[in-house]
Amino acid sequence: DVKVTQSSRYLVKRTGEKVFLECVQDMDHENMFWYRQDPGLGLRLIYFSYDVKMKEKGDIPEGYSVSREKKERFSLILESASTNQTSMYLCASSLSPWAESSYEQYFGPGTRLTVT
Amino acid sequence: AQSVTQLGSHVSVSEGALVLLRCNYSSSVPPYLFWYVQYPNQGLQLLLKYTTGATLVKGINGFEAEFKKSETSFHLTKPSAHMSDAAEYFCAVSGGTALIFGKGTTLSVSS
Numbered sequence: 001d002v003k004v005t006q007s008s009r010y011l012v013k014r015t016g017e018k019v020f021l022e023c024v025q026d027m028d029h030e031n032m033f034w035y036r037q038d039p040g041l042g043l044r045l046i047y048f049s050y051d052v053k054m055k056e057k058g059d060i061p062e063g064y065s066v067s068r069e070k071k072e073r074f075s076l077i078l079e080s081a082s083t084n085q086t087s088m089y090l091c092a093s094s095l096s097p098w099a100e101s102s103y104e105q106y107f108g109p110g111t112r113l114t115v116t
Numbered sequence: 117a118q119s120v121t122q123l124g125s126h127v128s129v130s131e132g133a134l135v136l137l138r139c140n141y142s143s144s145v146p147p148y149l150f151w152y153v154q155y156p157n158q159g160l161q162l163l164l165k166y167t168t169g170a171t172l173v174k175g176i177n178g179f180e181a182e183f184k185k186s187e188t189s190f191h192l193t194k195p196s197a198h199m200s201d202a203a204e205y206f207c208a209v210s211g212g213t214a215l216i217f218g219k220g221t222t223l224s225v226s227s
Binding site: 009031035045048058092104106110 | 165
């Protein structure tokens with residue numbers, strides 16, 4: 001089974017702090033994604049990566065950056081956390097873009113981030 | 117551009133009753149369609165998917181969905197609800213490299 005892990009389930013940070021959310025997958029997937037989930041808004045794509053050191057902006061990249069130095073690891077960075085970034089953050093991975101099953105995404109358990 | 121609309125943010129059923137969660141999509145290309153389930157404080161788990169072929173798709177936990185191209189719909193059903201089905205359900209359509217998700221429907225099941 002594919003396993004996607006996230007470094008923390010719950011995180012509390014102060015406004016202005018730099019925050020790192022880590023995600024690791026163990027199935028050699030090419031694609032990795034970061035979403036945020038808010039009540040009534042569903043999942044919104046922040047960034048995704050289709051290869052090491054490659055990244056693409058999603059729908060709401062403002063205030064975030066990402067890093068993918070190794071294939072299995074995809075980090076989300078909040079350069080200066082703000083209260084409106086309080087949310088659930090979900091990481092996902094999927095096979096290479098050229099596989100028919102590439103759209104099937106596997107999700108981690110999520111990190112609930114609170115910025116005070 | 118692709119989009120997904122889930123009709124009803126909250127659906128309530130009694131245990132043993134039919135579950136029907138509605139999903140309509142918009143896509144300029146043949147879509148791949150997915151239903152995911154999220155239990156409290158957990159990530160999303162794939163319930164079922166439609167890529168090509170048979171339009172009636174069976175998934176885990178007794179759920180199924182039917183792709184209707186003429187209606188641009190992919191509604192999720194289960195003949196008999198169980199208490200353990202209480203969760204949030206997300207419909208998604210393929211869009212570029214990523215998935216486009218609906219806003220979710222919370223299913224409540226009462227005894």
